Amino acid sequence: MKKAMLMLATGAMMTLGNTNAMAWSQPTHKLLVIDALNYMGSSRATAEEKRAYQFYVNAANGNAAQAGDALGQACYDVDSFKDVHLGSWWSGYWSAPVFGLAHSIVGYNAYHHFITMSRGEDAHGNAHGGYNYRYRTPNGSLGNGETFDIDTLAAIYLWNQELWKNDFNTTEANYRQGSYSNWNEHYRDFQNIPWQPSANAGTYWFGEFRKQPTFQTVGYALHFLTDAGQPHHTFSTSANHHAGWESWVEDHYASEQLANMDSVQAAVGKYNTHDSVNGLITQLAGIAYSHPEPLYSTDYETRKVAAQAMIPETIAATVAVLTKAVNCLNNECGL
Numbered sequence: 001m002k003k004a005m006l007m008l009a010t011g012a013m014m015t016l017g018n019t020n021a022m023a024w025s026q027p028t029h030k031l032l033v034i035d036a037l038n039y040m041g042s043s044r045a046t047a048e049e050k051r052a053y054q055f056y057v058n059a060a061n062g063n064a065a066q067a068g069d070a071l072g073q074a075c076y077d078v079d080s081f082k083d084v085h086l087g088s089w090w091s092g093y094w095s096a097p098v099f100g101l102a103h104s105i106v107g108y109n110a111y112h113h114f115i116t117m118s119r120g121e122d123a124h125g126n127a128h129g130g131y132n133y134r135y136r137t138p139n140g141s142l143g144n145g146e147t148f149d150i151d152t153l154a155a156i157y158l159w160n161q162e163l164w165k166n167d168f169n170t171t172e173a174n175y176r177q178g179s180y181s182n183w184n185e186h187y188r189d190f191q192n193i194p195w196q197p198s199a200n201a202g203t204y205w206f207g208e209f210r211k212q213p214t215f216q217t218v219g220y221a222l223h224f225l226t227d228a229g230q231p232h233h234t235f236s237t238s239a240n241h242h243a244g245w246e247s248w249v250e251d252h253y254a255s256e257q258l259a260n261m262d263s264v265q266a267a268v269g270k271y272n273t274h275d276s277v278n279g280l281i282t283q284l285a286g287i288a289y290s291h292p293e294p295l296y297s298t299d300y301e302t303r304k305v306a307a308q309a310m311i312p313e314t315i316a317a318t319v320a321v322l323t324k325a326v327n328c329l330n331n332e333c334g335l
Contacts, residue, residue: 024230025250026079030072032226032311033219035259036318037068044265048273049319052326059215067215071322074219075226083171084108085164086190093164097157112175113227115197115281116236117289123186123194124179128282130195131236137295139239150238155191163187175200177278198224198233199281206277206321210328218325221277225321228285229314231294231306240295248303249311256304263312264319271320273327274334280324284317 024032039045040053041064053064060067086108087093096107114131116122122129129135139149163172168183175196187193202224209217227233232242252258271280293306327333 024226025246026076028246028250028253029079029223029226030076031253031259032229032314032318033072033075033222033322034068035264036315036322037064037071039261039264039268039315039319040322042261044261045319048327049268049323052323055326055329056215056322070215071219071222074216075223077216078220078223079107079110079113081109082107084111084167086158086161087164088160088162109171110238111193111195112171112201113198113224114195114233114236115199115228115285117234117285118236122197124176124181124196126179126197126200128197128199128285130197130200132194133191135236137235137237137240139237150242152239154238158190160188161190163193172196174204177203198227199278199285202228202281203276203278206325209325210333213325213329218322221325222318222321225277225281225284225317226314228281229288229310229317231288231291231310234285234289235292235295237295241298242295244298245294245303248298249307252304252307253311256307258307258311259315260308260312263308264315267313267316268319271317272334273320273324276335277321277324279335280317280320284314287313 037053037056040049041057045053056067056071057064060070082095084107085093085095095109111131116129116132116135118137119129119135121127122132133151133155136151139151163183165183168181168187172181172187177196177200179196179200181187181196202221205217205221205224209221230246232238232240232245249258271283275283288310291306291309293302297303324333
């Protein structure tokens, strides 16, 4: 445990120096994790949760704020990863669109941040797949606050573009988690790509934490977990008011007190720390999938009700994974 704490403390310094940008929105991702850690240090927490809280705080030299910031920043940073490149051998491969503002705010790594609950087993054999343009949720928001369909525009821009083989052999291989993948079969044409689900990506990074406990490794796992609490990420759509909803939540997170700790406490008991990380992500995604309202409405009260449900739920699931991580270091992991 002392070695694990030393590695976490070293990782904290690395994380604090990395502040790139974006999705929920990046600031929301960070707040979700900070609020989860704060809950674990409160009188509401169980003995198991308090033990995990103390572990993270001790690893940050006794500074709870630094522990929360390091964990939150790692969760935030995942949207800035440049580990997915699309293109072709004759034109080159890119981690984001190569034109204008979109180059700085959109990364192709985002396609691993979905778990599609509207369908069952995917082409890889996963219980639920990731983003898949063929099975996206149609954009019902055109003419209702949206003037273009970002899913379709992305598909047109990336039509017949392939995943860089280097990424297939590294990022995709890491996120395979025992499922079947074949580059020629699955990754030659963007419009047909069945991306690996966020549940697999979160499982990979949690496994990395168990091998090398740092704020980064567990924080990266938390990013894929918290994405599963965003309804759009369970419907395989980048459209349907996706960006607008994430911005609304960021803007009203504090003013509407979306991180209501009574609601968090009510939800925490749903998540069993002995379940697998894949199972916990899928469980949270199932709840988010039952709240499709943000896909089809920009009404203030509708968004507020959905956020009041999903923000506490996501924080509760985050408490479970943070607790599970420390349980695993104490040989009490479960699945």
